[in-house]
Structures are given as C-alpha cells and as structure tokens.
Amino acid sequence: MKDKPKLKTAPKLDDYMLFLAVADGGGLVGAEQATGTPSPTLSRRMTALERTLGKRLFERGARGYTLTSDGRALAAEVEHLRAAAQHLAAFNAKQTRPLVRITAGHWTTQYIARHFGEVWSQDASLVPSVPWVPELVSSDAMVDIARREADIGIRNRRPDQTWLAGRRTARIAYAEFARGPEVTGYITLPESLATTPSKRWLRHNKPDEIVSTASDPRAEADLAIGGIARVILPIFAGRAMPELVQVSPEIDALTHEEWLVSHHDARHDPPIRAALDAIGTLLSAPTRFGP
Amino acid sequence: MKDKPKLKTAPKLDDYMLFLAVADGGGLVGAEQATGTPSPTLSRRMTALERTLGKRLFERGARGYTLTSDGRALAAEVEHLRAAAQHLAAFNAKQTRPLVRITAGHWTTQYIARHFGEVWSQDASLVPSVPWVPELVSSDAMVDIARREADIGIRNRRPDQTWLAGRRTARIAYAEFARGPEVTGYITLPESLATTPSKRWLRHNKPDEIVSTASDPRAEADLAIGGIARVILPIFAGRAMPELVQVSPEIDALTHEEWLVSHHDARHDPPIRAALDAIGTLLSAPTRFGP
DNA sequence: ATTTGGACTTTCAAAAATGAAAGACAAACC
DNA sequence: GGTTTGTCTTTCATTTTTGAAAGTCCAAAT
Numbered sequence: 076m077k078d079k080p081k082l083k084t085a086p087k088l089d090d091y092m093l094f095l096a097v098a099d100g101g102g103l104v105g106a107e108q109a110t111g112t113p114s115p116t117l118s119r120r121m122t123a124l125e126r127t128l129g130k131r132l133f134e135r136g137a138r139g140y141t142l143t144s145d146g147r148a149l150a151a152e153v154e155h156l157r158a159a160a161q162h163l164a165a166f167n168a169k170q171t172r173p174l175v176r177i178t179a180g181h182w183t184t185q186y187i188a189r190h191f192g193e194v195w196s197q198d199a200s201l202v203p204s205v206p207w208v209p210e211l212v213s214s215d216a217m218v219d220i221a222r223r224e225a226d227i228g229i230r231n232r233r234p235d236q237t238w239l240a241g242r243r244t245a246r247i248a249y250a251e252f253a254r255g256p257e258v259t260g261y262i263t264l265p266e267s268l269a270t271t272p273s274k275r276w277l278r279h280n281k282p283d284e285i286v287s288t289a290s291d292p293r294a295e296a297d298l299a300i301g302g303i304a305r306v307i308l309p310i311f312a313g314r315a316m317p318e319l320v321q322v323s324p325e326i327d328a329l330t331h332e333e334w335l336v337s338h339h340d341a342r343h344d345p346p347i348r349a350a351l352d353a354i355g356t357l358l359s360a361p362t363r364f365g366p
Numbered sequence: 367m368k369d370k371p372k373l374k375t376a377p378k379l380d381d382y383m384l385f386l387a388v389a390d391g392g393g394l395v396g397a398e399q400a401t402g403t404p405s406p407t408l409s410r411r412m413t414a415l416e417r418t419l420g421k422r423l424f425e426r427g428a429r430g431y432t433l434t435s436d437g438r439a440l441a442a443e444v445e446h447l448r449a450a451a452q453h454l455a456a457f458n459a460k461q462t463r464p465l466v467r468i469t470a471g472h473w474t475t476q477y478i479a480r481h482f483g484e485v486w487s488q489d490a491s492l493v494p495s496v497p498w499v500p501e502l503v504s505s506d507a508m509v510d511i512a513r514r515e516a517d518i519g520i521r522n523r524r525p526d527q528t529w530l531a532g533r534r535t536a537r538i539a540y541a542e543f544a545r546g547p548e549v550t551g552y553i554t555l556p557e558s559l560a561t562t563p564s565k566r567w568l569r570h571n572k573p574d575e576i577v578s579t580a581s582d583p584r585a586e587a588d589l590a591i592g593g594i595a596r597v598i599l600p601i602f603a604g605r606a607m608p609e610l611v612q613v614s615p616e617i618d619a620l621t622h623e624e625w626l627v628s629h630h631d632a633r634h635d636p637p638i639r640a641a642l643d644a645i646g647t648l649l650s651a652p653t654r655f656g657p
Numbered sequence: 658a659t660t661t662g663g664a665c666t667t668t669c670a671a672a673a674a675t676g677a678a679a680g681a682c683a684a685a686c687c
Numbered sequence: 688g689g690t691t692t693g694t695c696t697t698t699c700a701t702t703t704t705t706g707a708a709a710g711t712c713c714a715a716a717t
Contacts (some may be wrong), residue, residue, distance in 0.1 A: 085458075088379035088451060104664060113706050118666060122514060126635050129464020129498070135513040137664060137713040152457045159450040160379060166443045167376075173420020207420070221681090221696060222426040223413060238697065344417050395694060404676050409696060411674095428683040428694060512666060512711090529667060 086127045090120050091153045092160060094132065097121055098150050102139025174210040175350040179229035180271065181292035182312035183333075184213040187357060189315075194353040207346035215271050220338050226347050227354065231272070231331045238339045242351070244358035245333040249273055251323035252313040253305040258322070260286035262295055262304040273307050273329050311363050333358060377418045381411050382444045383451060385423065388412055389441050393430025465501040466641040470520035471562065472583040473603035474624075475504040478648055480606075485644040498637035506562050511629050517638050518645065522563070522622045529630050533642070535649035536624040540564055542614035543604040544596040549613070551577035553586055553595040564598050564620050602654050624649060 096106040103114040103121075112120075121140070125132050132146035142150060179187065188211055195209070218224040220239060234241040251261075263269060263277055265288045277285070286304050289295035299306035300318045307326070313319055335355055341347045357363070387397040394405040394412075403411075412431070416423050423437035433441060470478065479502055486500070509515040511530060525532040542552075554560060554568050556579045568576065577595050580586040590597035591609045598617070604610055626646055632638045648654075 085455060088383065088447075091454065092379065102664065114665070115667080115706060116704080119704080122631075125514065126464070126632065126638070128458060129466070129637065131467070131514065135665070139664065149457075152454055155450040155453050156379075156447070159446040162446050163382065163443055164376060166440075167419060173417070175420070176422070223416065223422065223424075236697095340413075341417065346420065347417070393694065405695070406677085406697080407675060426695070430694065527667095 086124050087120075088156065088160075090124045091156050093117060093120050094124055095150060095153055095157055097133070097140055098142055098146065100139075101141070104139070173207050173346045175207050175227065175346050176210045176212060176225045177227045177229070177350065177354065178212045178214045178218045178225040180215050181213045182309050183229050183358075184211050186311065186315070186363065187211060187354065190357055190360075190363075191353075193360075194356050207349055209350065220336065226337060226341060227350060228336045229354075229358070230334045230336050233332070233334055234336045239336055240339045240342050241337075242335045242355055243332055244335050244355055245363070247331055247333050248310050248325045249307055249329035250310050250313065250321045250325050251305045252308050252316070252319040253299055253322045254302040254318065255320065256322045258299075258302060258305055260284055260304040262287045262289055262298050262306050264288060264292070264295060265290075272331070276326070276329055277307055314365070377415050378411075379447065381415045382447050384408060384411050385415055386441060386444055386448055388424070388431055389433055389437065391430075392432070395430070464498050464637040466498050466518060466637050467501045467503060467516045468518045468520070468641065468645065469503045469505045469509045469516040471506050472504050473600050474520050474649075475502050477602065477606070477654065478502060478645065481648055481651075481654075482644075484651075485647050498640055500641065511627065517628060517632060518641060519627045520645075520649070521625045521627050524623070524625055525627045530627055531630045531633050532628075533626045533646055534623055535626050535646055536654070538622055538624050539601050539616045540598055540620035541601050541604065541612045541616050542596045543599050543607070543610040544590055544613045545593040545609065546611065547613045549593060549596055551575055551595040553578045553580055553589050553597050555579060555582070555586060563622070567617070567620055568598055605656070 093106065093110060093112065096109045097103060097117060100106040100109055103117045106112070106117050107114050110117075121133065128149070130145040130149070131143050132149060133140040134143060177187070178184075187209075191209065212218075212225065217230075218228055220226075220228060221236075229244075230241075231247070233243070261277060261281060261284050263274055263285055266278065268291075269275060269278060287298060289298050295306055296308070296316065296319075298304065300316065305322060306319075307329070308319075310321065310325070313321060335351060335358065337347060337351060342351065384397065384401060384403065387400045388394060388408060391397040391400055394408045397403070397408055398405050401408075412424065419440070421436040421440070422434050423440060424431040425434060468478070469475075478500075482500065503509075503516065508521075509519055511517075511519060520535075521532075522538070524534070552568060552572060552575050554565055554576055557569065559582075560566060560569060578589060580589050586597055587599070587607065587610075589595065591607065596613060597610075598620070599610075601612065601616070604612060626642060626649065628638060628642060633642065
C-alpha cells in the first residue's frame with residue numbers, strides 16, 4: 076500500500092474473538108489450544124488490539140495473560156459479539172459441506188451423476204478428507220466462471236484466459252445411434268436450442284434428413300429409442316443405452332478434447348480441489364469409453 | 367505458511383460485515399463508499415466468503431450485485447452480528463482517542479506535563495490529525511516495552527535491543543541547587559529508592575554530607591526550597607524552580623544523553639507516531655535548557 | 658544456588674492480502 | 688449504430704501477516 080499511515084478506526088472483529096479466547100484461556104497457550112491460532116500470531120493480534128483501542132487489556136507475565144480492569148470491562152461487552160458469532164456458526168452448520176457447482180453438457184452431467192458414487196460417498200472411509208457436495212448444473216451455455224456462475228466447467232476446448240486453469244481429461248468422439256441400422260432420418264433439437272457443435276453440424280450437413288425434433292437431450296434419446304429416427308450422441312453416452320446401437324463410424328468432424336476448467340484462484344480452495352480431483356478421475360476412467 | 371491447503375472452517379467476521387455492506391449498497395461501489403474498502407478487495411472478499419460457506423450469495427452483473435435466496439437467508443442471520451458490532455463500536459467510542467502510555471523520570475514527566483499544551487490541544491487547529499491522549503507514568507524503573515508496560519520510554523541511553531527504536535532528543539546535565547550558596551549538606555532519597563545514577567553518585571562520592579532524606583523527588587525539592595540542604599537535579603528541572611539557584615558547576619560525571627524509545631513495530635501506529643513527534647519536539651526545544 | 662519447565666516475544670523466510678491501474682463488458686444515451 | 692458511462696474482474700508491485708524456530712525470562716522444582 077501507499078506510504079501513508081492508515082488510521083485504524085476499528086479492530087478486526089475476529090480479534091475480539093481471539094481476545095476472549097486469551098482471556099478464557101489465561102494466556103496464549105490456552106487460546107492456541109482453543110482456536111488453533113499459533114502463539115506468535117496471538118501475541119501480535121492482542122498487541123494490535125490494544126494499540127487500536129488505546130487500552131492495556133492484559134498484564135503479561137511468565138504465568139500467562141491476566142485481564143486488566145479495562146480488559147474485564149471490554150470482555151463483558153464482547154459477550155454480545157460472541158453470542159452473535161455462535162448464532163451464525165450454528166446457522167452455517169446446517170450445511171456443513173460446501174457446494175461445488177459443476178456445469179457440463181447434458182450427457183456429461185448424466186455420466187457424472189450416475190458414476191459419482193465411485194469417487195464420492197457418505198461412508199467415512201471413502202469420503203475425501205475435505206467435505207464437499209456436488210451441485211450439478213446441466214448447461215450447454217458457456218457459464219461465466221469470472222462471475223462465479225460455476226466453480227468448475229467441463230468444456231470442449233482448452234481455456235484461453237490466463238486466469239482460468241484447465242486440465243485435459245479425455246477425447247470425446249461422436250457417432251450416430253439408433254434402434255437398428257435400418258432406421259433412417261435424424262432427430263434433433265429445435266434450431267433455437269441447437270447450440271452445440273454436433274447440432275450445428277447436423278443442420279449444416281444433413282438439413283433435409285431431419286425428420287423430428289425433441290425438447291431436450293433426454294427426450295431426443297427417448298425418441299431414438301422409440302425407433303423414430305437416428306440421433307447423434309457422444310459415444311460414451313450412446314453406449315450407456317442398451318436399447319441403442321452405434322450405426323455409423325465416428326464422425327471425425329465432431330471429435331474434440333474435453334477440459335476440466337476452474338478459476339485459477341479457486342484451485343487452492345480445498346473443496347474445489349477435491350472436486351476437481353474426483354471429477355477428473357471419473358472423466359478420465361477407461362471404463363467410460365468401453366469395456 | 368507450510369504448503370498444505372488450510373481448510374477454512376469459518377469465515378472472517380469482518381467479511382460478514384462487508385457482505386451486508388455489499389448487499390445494502392447493491393454492489394461493490396456502494397459498499398466501497400460505505401466502508402472505504404476498495405472494490406477489488408471487496409470482490410475477492412465476497413468470493414472468498416461464498417467459497418468458504420459453499421453458497422452462492424450474489425448474482426453479479428453490470429448493474430451490481432443482487433442477493434440470491436441463500437444470500438437473503440444469510441443476511442437475515444447476520445443482522446445479529448451487525449447489532450453486536452455496533453454495540454461494541456458504541457462502547458469503544460466512549461474513548462475515541464487512544465491512550466499512549468509514556469514513562470519517564472519524575473522531572474522529565476513534570477516538564478512534559480507542564481509544557482504539553484504547546485504541542486497538544488483540544489483546539490482542532492492544533493490537534494494533530496491523529497487523535498491520541500497522553501498517559502504519563504512517572505517511573506525510574508526500566509519499564510518493559512516488550513511486555514507493553516509502556517508505549518514510549520524516555521531513557522538515559524541508546525536502546526541496545528534490535529527490536530527497540532530510539533531517537534536521541536537531548537543532552538542532560540546535572541548540578542547542585544539550593545536556596546543560596548551558603549547552604550551546605552545534601553538531601554536525597556532513602557537508599558532503597560535511590561536507584562538513579564545521580565542518587566548513586568551522591569551516595570558514592572559524598573556519603574558523609576547527606577543530612578536528610580525525602581520520600582519522593584517532589585518532597586526532595588520542597589525541602590531544598592525550605593533551605594535545609596542542597597539537592598542534585600537535572601539543570602532544566604532546577605531552572606524551572608525560581609526559589610532555587612544553581613550552586614555548583616555541571617557535574618560532568620552525571621551528564622548523559624536522553625533517548626526517546628519505543629517498540630520498533632509500534633512506530634508505525636499513528637497515535638504512537640504522533641506522540642513520538644510531539645514529545646520529541648518538546649524534549650528538544652531550546653527553551654527547555656535556557657532563555 | 659542451580660536446573661528445568663512453561664509461557665511469552667523476536668526473527669525471518671514464506672505466504673497471503675492489498676489497492677492503483679488497467680482491462681472487460683453490458684447498459685444507457687445520443 | 689456508435690459512443691459514453693458504470694461496474695465488475697484481473698494484473699502486479701507492494702505491503703502485511705503468518706508461523707516454525709529460536710531467543711528470553713521468570714517461576715517452580717530440585
């Protein structure tokens with residue numbers, strides 16, 4: 076910061092909590108045990124608090140810290156804050172595990188949801204040491220990680236902004252699927268929803284062979300299962316539907332890489348880091364792409 | 367810190383206050399105006415709060431931040447904390463000006479007290495931009511700045527610990543004072559209290575000429591004014607008493623430097639910095655040592 | 658009187674946070 | 688449609704904070 080002394084008008088509220096911990100604990104050692112904050116840090120925080128308030132709150136000595144009369148007066152006032160902080164902690168404890176919002180296309184989201192139990196469980200022995208809960212959001216739109224619309228995105232290309240971190244997880248291939256090779260014609264989404272490369276490709280290359288549309292990817296697959304037409308799917312998704320068979324070779328023009336993307340900063344956040352590891356394991360699994 | 371991800375179990379309480387400021391202000395700009403915290407910092411603090419709680423508290427956009435339903439629920443709970451913080455601020459406001467504890471020998475303390483109005487005043491035009499109030503503690507004992515027994519000490523030699531910062535303010539000379547040159551014999555403090563170099567010097571060099579003792583420096587000077595004996599004083603203190611005259615030349619053995627001493631860290635604290643400047647000005651004033 | 662243990666403060670390298678300046682982007686205005 | 692304004696995010700140099708290790712000092716134990 077600029078070389079100007081900044082007059083601190085109010086102490087940090089957390090310093091009041093540490094102050095109570097030191098008072099309750101009779102010194103820095105007791106407070107360290109209660110709060111997990113190391114003694115050198117507590118020593119400096121108590122000194123900073125006294126300096127900011129302009130009061131001597133403790134007598135310091137070989138047997139620890141004892142409150143002065145100013146300190147006792149302040150401790151009585153800080154009880155309100157302690158009660159309010161505990162109230163908040165109780166409210167937050169209703170949801171002990173942070174949500175990690177993950178967005179991907181429909182089929183990827185479905186795959187993750189169905190296989191998530193392989194890398195995540197309520198069972199203590201399987202749960203990563205960092206608690207977190209997935210919030211899966213199926214979306215083909217490019218969600219805005221800068222504006223925190225999602226914590227993790229699964230995308231079809233390497234992120235190019237420098238503040239995004241990416242990990243390549245797989246190569247995704249596409250093909251046609253149907254009840255049998257005798258089925259002709261294609262089902263797809265309405266033009267206004269057909270924003271993915273695979274939908275665009277179909278409309279561009281075989282516009283006259285589109286015989287029907289469906290309202291969403293799930294319905295699209297159901298209609299193909301009903302025998303009405305063919306559908307273009309990622310091969311890992313088509314193979315997951317026993318009623319459908321692959322009826323064309325891979326469509327080379329649609330093959331792309333898959334990238335697991337997050338904000339550069341967020342990678343260091345334990346829940347997000349744990350989620351990245353778990354999802355990365357799932358997406359890279361050999362079983363995803365065949366026996 | 368060690369290279370281990372630290373799972374944050376609770377957000378900073380100050381972040382809750384900033385969260386309310388952003389919510390109230392409709393965005394970062396409004397909150398910046400209300401709190402003085404710059405927008406980039408607020409942006410990161412809100413992101414950190416959401417991450418720690420595992421909830422999305424705001425929708426972000428070109429028109430600012432708006433609360434999500436999770437955000438509104440949290441805001442309702444944080445009101446308790448706001449009330450408690452305001453209660454504390456009101457309590458602290460009863461003493462808006464921090465005390466700066468200054469220790470010095472008796473005569474130096476007296477000099478500062480009598481002349482303090484020259485560098486400090488309630489009048490706004492004279493008050494330094496940093497509010498503070500002196501707490502003068504007269505003590506010949508070496509107070510423990512490490513243990514915060516004082517913020518500033520006025521000592522008779524350069525500080526030798528590296529964590530102490532010092533500024534030389536003056537050269538202090540001593541001499542004998544009495545009602546007149548015809549007065550013989552010396553008054554001093556009892557042996558148990560005679561801890562200063564000048565008292566030790568007297569007991570060492572003229573033990574047979576001590577005719578009386580007094581309970582404290584003030585009484586010592588009063589008895590000299592009463593004509594009972596001579597007293598050894600710093601010359602600036604003796605000259606401040608019109609009833610006494612200097613009856614010896616300077617006592618070279620007692621001359622020493624005067625140092626204004628504080629903790630290295632504390633120098634950057636605005637109240638202490640202002641106090642150091644004010645006291646330094648007083649102690650260095652030419653008028654302290656003569657017309 | 659000496660040694661040991663306990664508790665606080667200081668050192669200093671590393672990590673984290675900050676804020677001015679710049680970049681990005683959408684809404685409002687002309 | 689082009690320009691301007693407002694608000695948020697990113698960059699990056701600087702400042703602040705942290706915590707393990709070491710130092711200091713006093714009370715308790717021997």
